[in-house]
Amino acid sequence: MAEVTEAERILRNSGIRITRPRVEVYDYILSKRTHPTCEEIYDNLKDVSPSLSLATVYNVTERLVDEHLLLRLNSPNGERRFDGTLKMHGHLYCEVCGNVYDFDVRDDLVSDESDLVIKNIIVTASGICSDCRCD
Amino acid sequence: MAEVTEAERILRNSGIRITRPRVEVYDYILSKRTHPTCEEIYDNLKDVSPSLSLATVYNVTERLVDEHLLLRLNSPNGERRFDGTLKMHGHLYCEVCGNVYDFDVRDDLVSDESDLVIKNIIVTASGICSDCRCD
DNA sequence: GTAACTGCAAACTCTTTGCATAATT
DNA sequence: AATTATGCAAAGAGTTTGCAGTTAC
Numbered sequence: 001m002a003e004v005t006e007a008e009r010i011l012r013n014s015g016i017r018i019t020r021p022r023v024e025v026y027d028y029i030l031s032k033r034t035h036p037t038c039e040e041i042y043d044n045l046k047d048v049s050p051s052l053s054l055a056t057v058y059n060v061t062e063r064l065v066d067e068h069l070l071l072r073l074n075s076p077n078g079e080r081r082f083d084g085t086l087k088m089h090g091h092l093y094c095e096v097c098g099n100v101y102d103f104d105v106r107d108d109l110v111s112d113e114s115d116l117v118i119k120n121i122i123v124t125a126s127g128i129c130s131d132c133r134c135d
Numbered sequence: 136m137a138e139v140t141e142a143e144r145i146l147r148n149s150g151i152r153i154t155r156p157r158v159e160v161y162d163y164i165l166s167k168r169t170h171p172t173c174e175e176i177y178d179n180l181k182d183v184s185p186s187l188s189l190a191t192v193y194n195v196t197e198r199l200v201d202e203h204l205l206l207r208l209n210s211p212n213g214e215r216r217f218d219g220t221l222k223m224h225g226h227l228y229c230e231v232c233g234n235v236y237d238f239d240v241r242d243d244l245v246s247d248e249s250d251l252v253i254k255n256i257i258v259t260a261s262g263i264c265s266d267c268r269c270d
Numbered sequence: 271g272t273a274a275c276t277g278c279a280a281a282c283t284c285t286t287t288g289c290a291t292a293a294t295t
Numbered sequence: 296a297a298t299t300a301t302g303c304a305a306a307g308a309g310t311t312t313g314c315a316g317t318t319a320c
């Protein structure tokens with residue numbers, strides 16, 4: 001950890017204890033914006049941090065979700081993924097390649113009249129990404 | 136199975152083989168509209184159909200999803216649930232009672248300019264349902 | 271009669287937990 | 296120094312699979 005990353009800065013602001021796994025996991029999610037799974041995060045970090053364990057990735061992501069620094073996603077096929085972008089947007093799960101892509105949605109998408117308290121909206125779609133569409 | 140249910144009628148139209156588990160599971164999901172889990176479906180049907188197995192509920196629901204008769208949902212906490220209502224709507228996962236409620240969304244909620252092929256949109260929200268809000 | 275489906279049990283994958291060690295404040 | 300988090304291994308839950316027997320067409 002040569003310099004202070006965005007992840008570390010946000011973590012310091014949040015007031016929770018700064019540890020190497022937390023900084024590295026959060027940094028990975030923020031930098032890649034690939035909505036990774038725990039396994040994916042672990043696989044990509046274990047070379048640079050050999051002592052990191054998969055259980056810790058589960059623990060760290062859970063904690064960051066509790067702190068509202070991450071959003072936990074559940075893909076149509078049941079994978080647990082994480083998203084560091086908190087502003088409202090949609091996720092497209094490509095039926096061909098399996099990757100997850102962001103797309104824009106209207107801010108005022110709820111047209112409901114009932115008296116529900118609605119927050120943390122996630123828009124999930126299946127479809128085909130632009131790469132796979134052109135193949 | 137005294138009379139022909141809605142589930143059976145739709146199944147016949149779809150052309151797949153009609154079996155007791157398929158009719159019963161699909162009927163249950165359509166009638167309850169409670170977005171049940173496999174366990175929930177199994178627990179509620181095993182009294183009337185003692186030979187039914189949980190594995191069959193998994194198999195049947197998977198098949199109905201493949202046939203586009205059901206939508207598979209993934210709740211914020213990772214539960215696998217099913218929805219027989221195919222028209223676009225939102226799901227509210229109540230943070231208090233854990234139940235799932237439908238809400239209305241705009242048909243034109245996608246404002247994206249990119250060239251993704253988007254279908255099967257699911258809007259998922261966490262929040263508080265009207266019952267829990269008034270307690 | 272043939273092909274497809276069910277139901278059971280066992281296997282597998284993903285996730286959580288308990289606890290001793292280590293790191294942060 | 297006290298508290299909190301990590302990392303390992305083992306346990307647990309949820310889901311899938313193989314196969315013999317059964318059912319739908």
